[in-house]
Amino acid sequence: MSGPATIAALLAARGRDVVLLEKLHHPRFHIGESLLPANVRLFDALGVREQVEAFGMTKWGVEFISPEHDYQSFIEFSDAWDKTMPYAWQVRRSDLDEMLFRNAVKKGARALEGHRARRVEFDADGATVQAELAGADGSKTSRQWRARFVIDASGRDTLLANQFKCKQKNPRHNSSALFAHFKGAQRLCGKQEGNISIFWFEHGWFWFIPLADGTTSIGAVCWPYYLKSRSKPMPEFFNDTIALAPALAQRLKDATVVSEIYATGNYSYMSSHSSGERYLMIGDAFTFIDPVFSSGVYLAMHSAFEGADVVETVLDRPHAAAAARKRFEKRIRVGPREFSWFIFRVTNPTIREFFMDPRNPLRVKEAVLSVLAGDIYDKTPIWPSLYALKALYYLASCRNLARSWQAWRRRRLNIRDVEVSAP
Numbered sequence: 001m002s003g004p005a006t007i008a009a010l011l012a013a014r015g016r017d018v019v020l021l022e023k024l025h026h027p028r029f030h031i032g033e034s035l036l037p038a039n040v041r042l043f044d045a046l047g048v049r050e051q052v053e054a055f056g057m058t059k060w061g062v063e064f065i066s067p068e069h070d071y072q073s074f075i076e077f078s079d080a081w082d083k084t085m086p087y088a089w090q091v092r093r094s095d096l097d098e099m100l101f102r103n104a105v106k107k108g109a110r111a112l113e114g115h116r117a118r119r120v121e122f123d124a125d126g127a128t129v130q131a132e133l134a135g136a137d138g139s140k141t142s143r144q145w146r147a148r149f150v151i152d153a154s155g156r157d158t159l160l161a162n163q164f165k166c167k168q169k170n171p172r173h174n175s176s177a178l179f180a181h182f183k184g185a186q187r188l189c190g191k192q193e194g195n196i197s198i199f200w201f202e203h204g205w206f207w208f209i210p211l212a213d214g215t216t217s218i219g220a221v222c223w224p225y226y227l228k229s230r231s232k233p234m235p236e237f238f239n240d241t242i243a244l245a246p247a248l249a250q251r252l253k254d255a256t257v258v259s260e261i262y263a264t265g266n267y268s269y270m271s272s273h274s275s276g277e278r279y280l281m282i283g284d285a286f287t288f289i290d291p292v293f294s295s296g297v298y299l300a301m302h303s304a305f306e307g308a309d310v311v312e313t314v315l316d317r318p319h320a321a322a323a324a325r326k327r328f329e330k331r332i333r334v335g336p337r338e339f340s341w342f343i344f345r346v347t348n349p350t351i352r353e354f355f356m357d358p359r360n361p362l363r364v365k366e367a368v369l370s371v372l373a374g375d376i377y378d379k380t381p382i383w384p385s386l387y388a389l390k391a392l393y394y395l396a397s398c399r400n401l402a403r404s405w406q407a408w409r410r411r412r413l414n415i416r417d418v419e420v421s422a423p
Helices: 002-013 038-046 047-053 091-105 158-166 190-194 224-228 236-244 246-251 294-315 318-332 334-343 348-356 361-373 383-400 401-414
Strands: 018-022 057-059 060-065 072-076 088-091 111-112 117-121 124-132 142-147 150-152 167-169 176-181 194-202 204-212 213-223 261-263 269-271 279-281
Touching: 002 018, 002 038, 002 091, 002 294, 018 091, 018 117, 018 124, 038 294, 047 091, 057 190, 060 088, 072 348, 072 361, 091 111, 117 150, 117 158, 150 158, 158 279, 176 224, 176 236, 194 246, 204 246, 213 224, 213 236, 236 246, 279 294, 294 318, 294 334, 318 334, 334 361, 348 383, 348 401, 361 383, 383 401
Parallel strands: 018 111, 060 194, 150 279
Antiparallel strands: 057 088, 060 072, 117 124, 124 142, 167 269, 176 213, 176 261, 194 204, 204 213
């Protein structure tokens, strides 16, 4: 909901007649609770920063824990290239999404809950959007709207990508996840209490996200074959998985699960294109990548800001529409591409060493932290240092050729396509 509510608010504030459809009713559960410092400017632009600050848990940095090291590694966003973005927040997504939804209403959007878009039919004059309404008694009715332009922000439902058959599994990554909320988890102390923690383990990595209400979001992102191996009830399987990361298990020894345990199957994908003459696909409706660096909400909101300008151009200056869409196609791929370079290698021992012992030759640490903060669209001059970091990675990999070869072979095996059904 972060993407659709953002673009609805922006367009409604500019005087557009916007209909925003939400398939469920707020509040509703959603994963993706860790924000990036670059989100702060977007919240400022929407006029909702104070509301986020009121229910968010301040996040100053990231903690990394590796089973191959006897110490923790801490990095802070204040050490990034641009020192003006030192923090973000951890948020309960039900709070964030409902707040953004209500903000869109406040800005003038006609926002409708319990309306699930089912199909869009395009013609020379616009589009017909068909939606389904579920009644409290289980009955279903249909509604439809005429629109001059359609923004698909349907998330992982990928409405238009499925309709156009342009959604493609990411051949270079393949992950599954299981996650839940806990009470009583042992957190870091002081300023670091709100930091996200990343725990590597044999089959992938865990996230540990502290929320302001005392709950902690715990999730395991693992290779699909591991989730497929489950032969016991989900609570037992999740506990067994947590036990594979002893440092995490220690922090959860007095904790209890206070939510459903969720599971999701293979989920990394990208659509072949993100726009057409009368539509855009933004956020997860276009692409979804592994959440290891908490980029999801930021990429959705940023694409909404970019997309709002495209919509204005298409509707008001059709002669410039093709160029605007071309720029959008190029820009919307920047974030997933830059994050993915690290995501594809996050379980590689060389990258693990970099995160466990971060150094700053040629300002590479500052550049990496800028990426992790989401500072990839502005004019911060991080790119030469990022290229240097990648060169150092390849040199280190060549120096440890046997280890690198084994890691490459193991990853090739791990990303093999295994069909996993969400239990």
